[in-house]
Amino acid sequence: MTTQPPGPDVPDRLLHTMLRVVDLERSVAFYRDALGMRELRREDYPDGQFTLVFLGYGDEADNSAIELTYNYGGTNYTHGSGFGHVAVAVADIRAACERLSEMGVTIIRGPGPMMHKPTNGKRDFIAFIEDPDGYRIELISA
Amino acid sequence: MTTQPPGPDVPDRLLHTMLRVVDLERSVAFYRDALGMRELRREDYPDGQFTLVFLGYGDEADNSAIELTYNYGGTNYTHGSGFGHVAVAVADIRAACERLSEMGVTIIRGPGPMMHKPTNGKRDFIAFIEDPDGYRIELISA
Numbered sequence: 030m031t032t033q034p035p036g037p038d039v040p041d042r043l044l045h046t047m048l049r050v051v052d053l054e055r056s057v058a059f060y061r062d063a064l065g066m067r068e069l070r071r072e073d074y075p076d077g078q079f080t081l082v083f084l085g086y087g088d089e090a091d092n093s094a095i096e097l098t099y100n101y102g103g104t105n106y107t108h109g110s111g112f113g114h115v116a117v118a119v120a121d122i123r124a125a126c127e128r129l130s131e132m133g134v135t136i137i138r139g140p141g142p143m144m145h146k147p148t149n150g151k152r153d154f155i156a157f158i159e160d161p162d163g164y165r166i167e168l169i170s171a
Numbered sequence: 172m173t174t175q176p177p178g179p180d181v182p183d184r185l186l187h188t189m190l191r192v193v194d195l196e197r198s199v200a201f202y203r204d205a206l207g208m209r210e211l212r213r214e215d216y217p218d219g220q221f222t223l224v225f226l227g228y229g230d231e232a233d234n235s236a237i238e239l240t241y242n243y244g245g246t247n248y249t250h251g252s253g254f255g256h257v258a259v260a261v262a263d264i265r266a267a268c269e270r271l272s273e274m275g276v277t278i279i280r281g282p283g284p285m286m287h288k289p290t291n292g293k294r295d296f297i298a299f300i301e302d303p304d305g306y307r308i309e310l311i312s313a
Binding site: 035037038039040041042043044045046047048049064065066070072073074075076077079081085086092093094095096098106107108109110111112113114115116117118119120121124125127128144145146147148149150162163164167168169171 | 177179180181182183184185186187188189190191206207208212214215216217218219221223227228234235236237238240248249250251252253254255256257258259260261262263266267269270286287288289290291292304305306309310311313
Protein backbone atom coordinates (compact mmCIF):
# COMPACT_ATOMS: atom_id res chain seq x y z
CA MET A 30 0.00 0.00 0.00
CA THR A 31 1.13 3.55 -0.57
CA THR A 32 0.40 6.85 1.10
CA GLN A 33 -3.06 8.12 0.23
CA PRO A 34 -3.06 11.16 -2.04
CA PRO A 35 -5.16 13.97 -0.55
CA GLY A 36 -8.76 13.89 -1.71
CA PRO A 37 -12.25 14.58 -0.37
CA ASP A 38 -12.49 10.97 0.86
CA VAL A 39 -9.22 11.09 2.85
CA PRO A 40 -9.09 12.71 6.30
CA ASP A 41 -6.71 15.64 6.52
CA ARG A 42 -6.80 16.98 10.07
CA LEU A 43 -6.67 15.69 13.64
CA LEU A 44 -9.57 17.33 15.47
CA HIS A 45 -9.69 16.07 19.03
CA THR A 46 -9.29 13.28 21.57
CA MET A 47 -12.44 12.50 23.54
CA LEU A 48 -12.43 11.51 27.21
CA ARG A 49 -15.49 10.81 29.39
CA VAL A 50 -15.48 12.60 32.72
CA VAL A 51 -17.51 12.17 35.90
CA ASP A 52 -17.53 15.77 37.16
CA LEU A 53 -17.54 18.24 34.27
CA GLU A 54 -16.66 21.43 36.14
CA ARG A 55 -13.88 19.70 38.08
CA SER A 56 -12.37 18.52 34.79
CA VAL A 57 -12.80 21.85 33.01
CA ALA A 58 -11.06 23.55 35.95
CA PHE A 59 -8.19 21.06 35.73
CA TYR A 60 -7.58 21.44 32.00
CA ARG A 61 -7.92 25.21 32.28
CA ASP A 62 -6.13 26.03 35.54
CA ALA A 63 -3.65 23.16 35.82
CA LEU A 64 -2.88 22.60 32.14
CA GLY A 65 -3.43 26.14 30.86
CA MET A 66 -6.01 25.29 28.18
CA ARG A 67 -8.87 27.56 27.13
CA GLU A 68 -12.49 26.45 26.98
CA LEU A 69 -13.17 26.71 23.25
CA ARG A 70 -16.71 25.39 22.88
CA ARG A 71 -19.45 23.95 25.04
CA GLU A 72 -22.49 22.11 23.69
CA ASP A 73 -25.35 20.78 25.74
CA TYR A 74 -27.49 17.94 24.37
CA PRO A 75 -30.46 17.63 26.74
CA ASP A 76 -32.18 15.11 24.41
CA GLY A 77 -29.12 12.89 24.55
CA GLN A 78 -28.44 13.67 28.21
CA PHE A 79 -24.86 14.77 27.71
CA THR A 80 -22.67 17.87 27.51
CA LEU A 81 -19.49 18.29 25.46
CA VAL A 82 -16.73 20.75 26.30
CA PHE A 83 -13.80 21.36 23.98
CA LEU A 84 -10.56 22.72 25.44
CA GLY A 85 -7.20 23.48 23.91
CA TYR A 86 -4.38 25.92 23.28
CA GLY A 87 -5.74 27.57 20.16
CA ASP A 88 -8.71 27.80 17.82
CA GLU A 89 -10.10 24.49 16.68
CA ALA A 90 -9.72 25.60 13.06
CA ASP A 91 -5.95 25.28 13.41
CA ASN A 92 -5.33 23.19 16.52
CA SER A 93 -6.30 19.83 17.90
CA ALA A 94 -8.34 19.88 21.10
CA ILE A 95 -9.50 17.76 24.02
CA GLU A 96 -13.20 16.89 24.02
CA LEU A 97 -14.66 16.15 27.44
CA THR A 98 -17.93 14.23 27.43
CA TYR A 99 -20.13 14.49 30.48
CA ASN A 100 -23.06 12.09 30.60
CA TYR A 101 -25.74 13.41 32.95
CA GLY A 102 -25.45 11.67 36.28
CA GLY A 103 -22.20 10.17 35.00
CA THR A 104 -20.90 7.16 36.81
CA ASN A 105 -17.26 6.17 37.10
CA TYR A 106 -15.52 4.98 33.99
CA THR A 107 -12.93 2.24 33.70
CA HIS A 108 -9.41 2.62 32.34
CA GLY A 109 -8.36 -0.07 29.95
CA SER A 110 -4.71 -0.86 29.23
CA GLY A 111 -4.82 0.36 25.63
CA PHE A 112 -5.20 4.11 25.79
CA GLY A 113 -1.99 5.59 27.16
CA HIS A 114 -2.05 9.31 27.67
CA VAL A 115 -2.33 12.78 26.22
CA ALA A 116 0.94 14.73 26.06
CA VAL A 117 1.41 18.47 26.42
CA ALA A 118 4.52 20.61 26.02
CA VAL A 119 5.83 22.79 28.82
CA ALA A 120 9.02 24.84 28.93
CA ASP A 121 10.03 24.13 32.55
CA ILE A 122 8.85 20.73 33.72
CA ARG A 123 10.32 20.99 37.23
CA ALA A 124 8.56 24.33 37.82
CA ALA A 125 5.36 22.95 36.29
CA CYS A 126 5.37 19.92 38.61
CA GLU A 127 5.97 22.14 41.64
CA ARG A 128 3.06 24.34 40.62
CA LEU A 129 0.82 21.33 39.94
CA SER A 130 1.81 19.62 43.17
CA GLU A 131 0.90 22.76 45.14
CA MET A 132 -2.50 22.68 43.39
CA GLY A 133 -3.00 19.15 44.68
CA VAL A 134 -2.49 17.46 41.30
CA THR A 135 -1.18 13.89 41.51
CA ILE A 136 2.32 13.56 40.08
CA ILE A 137 2.66 9.93 39.01
CA ARG A 138 6.23 10.21 37.83
CA GLY A 139 8.36 13.21 38.71
CA PRO A 140 10.44 15.22 36.25
CA GLY A 141 13.40 13.43 34.73
CA PRO A 142 14.81 12.01 31.51
CA MET A 143 13.08 9.02 29.93
CA MET A 144 14.38 5.81 31.49
CA HIS A 145 15.50 4.44 28.12
CA LYS A 146 17.32 5.98 25.21
CA PRO A 147 16.16 5.52 21.65
CA THR A 148 18.63 4.11 19.12
CA ASN A 149 18.11 7.35 17.20
CA GLY A 150 17.21 10.70 18.70
CA LYS A 151 17.45 12.22 22.12
CA ARG A 152 16.15 11.17 25.52
CA ASP A 153 13.12 13.36 26.31
CA PHE A 154 12.75 15.09 29.67
CA ILE A 155 9.29 14.17 30.94
CA ALA A 156 6.84 13.82 33.82
CA PHE A 157 3.46 12.13 34.23
CA ILE A 158 0.50 13.53 36.11
CA GLU A 159 -3.09 12.39 36.54
CA ASP A 160 -6.23 14.30 35.61
CA PRO A 161 -9.23 14.22 38.01
CA ASP A 162 -10.59 11.03 36.42
CA GLY A 163 -7.23 9.28 36.47
CA TYR A 164 -6.32 9.82 32.82
CA ARG A 165 -2.57 10.15 32.43
CA ILE A 166 -1.11 13.37 31.10
CA GLU A 167 2.51 13.42 29.97
CA LEU A 168 4.47 16.66 30.28
CA ILE A 169 7.31 16.95 27.79
CA SER A 170 10.03 19.58 27.84
CA ALA A 171 9.38 21.92 24.93
CA MET B 172 -9.77 29.89 39.92
CA THR B 173 -8.81 31.86 36.86
CA THR B 174 -7.14 31.02 33.59
CA GLN B 175 -3.40 30.51 34.00
CA PRO B 176 -1.31 33.28 32.47
CA PRO B 177 1.27 31.82 30.08
CA GLY B 178 4.59 31.10 31.77
CA PRO B 179 7.38 28.53 31.66
CA ASP B 180 5.53 26.40 34.22
CA VAL B 181 2.25 26.29 32.23
CA PRO B 182 1.85 23.89 29.29
CA ASP B 183 1.16 25.60 25.98
CA ARG B 184 0.78 22.95 23.32
CA LEU B 185 -1.04 19.66 22.79
CA LEU B 186 1.57 17.22 21.48
CA HIS B 187 0.01 13.82 20.98
CA THR B 188 -2.40 11.10 22.07
CA MET B 189 -0.77 7.76 22.83
CA LEU B 190 -2.35 4.40 22.01
CA ARG B 191 -0.80 0.96 22.56
CA VAL B 192 -0.99 -1.36 19.57
CA VAL B 193 -0.49 -5.09 19.13
CA ASP B 194 0.82 -5.16 15.55
CA LEU B 195 2.84 -2.05 14.78
CA GLU B 196 3.03 -2.35 10.98
CA ARG B 197 -0.68 -3.15 10.72
CA SER B 198 -1.47 -0.01 12.71
CA VAL B 199 0.99 2.21 10.85
CA ALA B 200 -0.56 1.01 7.57
CA PHE B 201 -4.04 1.85 8.88
CA TYR B 202 -3.24 5.38 10.05
CA ARG B 203 -1.29 6.02 6.85
CA ASP B 204 -3.38 4.35 4.16
CA ALA B 205 -6.86 4.47 5.68
CA LEU B 206 -6.64 7.77 7.56
CA GLY B 207 -4.14 9.57 5.32
CA MET B 208 -1.57 10.39 8.01
CA ARG B 209 2.17 10.57 7.46
CA GLU B 210 4.71 8.69 9.57
CA LEU B 211 6.54 11.59 11.21
CA ARG B 212 8.98 9.89 13.58
CA ARG B 213 9.95 6.38 14.68
CA GLU B 214 12.04 5.60 17.74
CA ASP B 215 13.16 2.18 18.82
CA TYR B 216 14.02 1.56 22.49
CA PRO B 217 15.62 -1.89 22.59
CA ASP B 218 16.59 -1.45 26.27
CA GLY B 219 12.98 -0.74 27.15
CA GLN B 220 11.65 -3.29 24.66
CA PHE B 221 9.33 -0.91 22.86
CA THR B 222 9.01 1.14 19.67
CA LEU B 223 7.21 4.46 19.25
CA VAL B 224 5.79 5.72 15.96
CA PHE B 225 4.35 9.21 15.58
CA LEU B 226 1.85 9.86 12.80
CA GLY B 227 -0.12 12.92 11.81
CA TYR B 228 -1.12 15.44 9.18
CA GLY B 229 1.74 17.88 9.58
CA ASP B 230 5.02 18.54 11.35
CA GLU B 231 4.98 17.94 15.09
CA ALA B 232 6.29 21.47 15.66
CA ASP B 233 2.90 22.84 14.59
CA ASN B 234 0.47 19.94 14.78
CA SER B 235 -0.72 17.38 17.30
CA ALA B 236 0.01 13.76 16.45
CA ILE B 237 -0.90 10.18 17.28
CA GLU B 238 1.77 8.20 19.13
CA LEU B 239 1.59 4.45 18.68
CA THR B 240 3.42 2.41 21.31
CA TYR B 241 4.43 -1.11 20.40
CA ASN B 242 5.70 -3.24 23.28
CA TYR B 243 7.84 -6.09 21.95
CA GLY B 244 5.76 -9.24 21.84
CA GLY B 245 2.76 -7.10 22.65
CA THR B 246 -0.30 -8.81 24.00
CA ASN B 247 -3.86 -7.64 23.60
CA TYR B 248 -4.91 -4.52 25.44
CA THR B 249 -8.25 -3.85 27.06
CA HIS B 250 -10.57 -0.96 26.28
CA GLY B 251 -11.97 0.80 29.29
CA SER B 252 -15.13 2.88 29.14
CA GLY B 253 -13.36 6.21 29.76
CA PHE B 254 -11.36 6.91 26.64
CA GLY B 255 -13.76 7.66 23.81
CA HIS B 256 -12.13 8.24 20.47
CA VAL B 257 -9.84 10.28 18.28
CA ALA B 258 -11.60 12.47 15.72
CA VAL B 259 -10.37 13.42 12.26
CA ALA B 260 -11.82 15.81 9.69
CA VAL B 261 -12.77 14.66 6.22
CA ALA B 262 -14.50 16.62 3.46
CA ASP B 263 -16.76 13.86 2.13
CA ILE B 264 -17.73 11.37 4.83
CA ARG B 265 -19.88 9.19 2.60
CA ALA B 266 -17.06 8.79 0.07
CA ALA B 267 -14.58 8.22 2.89
CA CYS B 268 -16.71 5.43 4.39
CA GLU B 269 -17.09 3.79 0.98
CA ARG B 270 -13.34 3.88 0.48
CA LEU B 271 -12.68 2.58 4.00
CA SER B 272 -15.29 -0.14 3.69
CA GLU B 273 -13.67 -1.34 0.45
CA MET B 274 -10.35 -1.49 2.34
CA GLY B 275 -11.98 -3.78 4.90
CA VAL B 276 -12.16 -1.18 7.67
CA THR B 277 -14.97 -1.75 10.18
CA ILE B 278 -17.59 0.99 10.02
CA ILE B 279 -19.23 1.04 13.45
CA ARG B 280 -21.70 3.79 12.65
CA GLY B 281 -22.34 4.87 9.08
CA PRO B 282 -22.39 8.46 7.84
CA GLY B 283 -25.20 10.64 9.13
CA PRO B 284 -26.05 13.59 11.32
CA MET B 285 -25.53 13.28 15.07
CA MET B 286 -28.59 11.70 16.68
CA HIS B 287 -29.11 14.67 18.99
CA LYS B 288 -29.01 18.41 18.42
CA PRO B 289 -27.16 20.74 20.77
CA THR B 290 -29.10 23.62 22.31
CA ASN B 291 -26.55 25.87 20.62
CA GLY B 292 -24.69 25.11 17.43
CA LYS B 293 -25.24 22.77 14.53
CA ARG B 294 -25.70 19.02 14.30
CA ASP B 295 -22.43 17.56 13.02
CA PHE B 296 -22.34 15.03 10.18
CA ILE B 297 -20.29 12.11 11.46
CA ALA B 298 -19.31 8.45 11.22
CA PHE B 299 -17.40 6.08 13.49
CA ILE B 300 -14.88 3.49 12.39
CA GLU B 301 -12.55 1.15 14.24
CA ASP B 302 -8.78 0.98 14.03
CA PRO B 303 -7.05 -2.44 13.93
CA ASP B 304 -6.92 -2.62 17.75
CA GLY B 305 -10.55 -1.59 18.17
CA TYR B 306 -9.94 2.05 19.07
CA ARG B 307 -12.77 4.22 17.82
CA ILE B 308 -12.08 6.91 15.24
CA GLU B 309 -14.72 9.56 14.59
CA LEU B 310 -14.94 11.11 11.13
CA ILE B 311 -16.40 14.60 11.13
CA SER B 312 -17.44 16.56 8.05
CA ALA B 313 -14.91 19.36 7.61
